Structures are given as structure tokens and as C-alpha cells.
Amino acid sequence: MTAAALPLLVALGVWQLQRAEWKEGLLAELRANAALPVAALGPGDELERVQFRRVRLVLGCDPPPPTVKAGRNAAGRAGYVALVRCTREGAASRGDGLLLAIGWGERPDSWKAVxxxxxxxxxxxxxVLVGRDGSPAWMLVASTGAAPLEAAAPPALESIPNNHRAYAAQWFGFAAILAAIYGAYVVRWRRGG
Structure with a gap:
């Protein structure tokens, strides 16, 4: 079992190191996107390549009520962000939609004053366009809030976890522990214990 498990643990550690390199490249690309000027996107343009960049999209949105979630404004104050489901111009279906963060308010019902x-x-x-877990897979954080709401703060790049090196150390640690336990077992076995 040790002969099978040890290479597997080491392979998992190497895989996490490869994932760390990939994530560092992705974060560098997103950081570069954040520094670029506004991009006007058409119906067929890929969103993946402009994540964390300021973009201009043509959207049609659902009527109220919005989805409300905890969030921060551009100044970092805690409150609530109103999100509406929108569809890009030229989208084939509603599945091509995204969430639009229309603004931030101090109270969960602040959106009612829009x-x-x-x-x-x-x-x-x-x-600012950001990817998200769930459906829809994209969110556009509007540059200006729908009055009287203030602009919501887009997620920070620092909020994207990059703990693959720690995972690699964990897998290599498991491999070292397994090797030490097996070594202690062999020594004890040879001594007849």
C-alpha cells in the first residue's frame, strides 16, 4: 500500500505546484486587465478575456425586485448591494445573462428608492466585469450607482484564493509522514518486534 500511496501523494503535491503557477499567471493577467482602458464589447465578444477590466456592455434588465446581498461600497463601507439579472444584447437565451450590481445602500431595502x-x-x-461561482457566471459592477444608491465595490483581486503552494506542502508532508511511518515499521519488523 505504501508503494502505491507514496507516489500518489507526491504526484498530488506536484500537481498543486503546477496549479500554483497557473493561478499566478491568471492573477497577473487579471491585474493587467484592471489597468487597461474601458473596452466596448459586442454581442459575440468573449467575457473570459476581459475579467476584472472596465467594460461597456449593452444590457436589458429584469424589473424589480432585485436580489440583495451583503457588500461594500467603493469607500469600503459595509451595507447591501442590489443585483438585477440582465441579458446581453444579441444573447441567444436567458442563460447568456449576467448579474448587474446597480448600487450599494446602507439598508437591505435601499433599492426601493431607486x-x-x-x-x-x-x-x-x-x-467592472468579474466572474462568479453559480449561475449566472458573470457579474458587472456598475461604475455609478442607480440614484440614490452609491457605486458598489467590485471584488478585489486579493479576494481570489491562491493557496496551491500550501496544498502542495500538505501533500508532500503526508508523503514524508507516510515514509517515516513505513521506515519505523520496517526497522521494528527487522528487529523482530
Missing amino acids: RAWPPRDPRPVEG
């Missing part, structure tokens, strides 16, 4: 709701018919919206 005077001009994002329209159902497609209009240009500018903001």
Missing part, C-alpha cells in the same frame, strides 16, 4: 430602474430594452452599461 428613481430610474435599469431598462428592459438594451442600453449601454459601464462597469
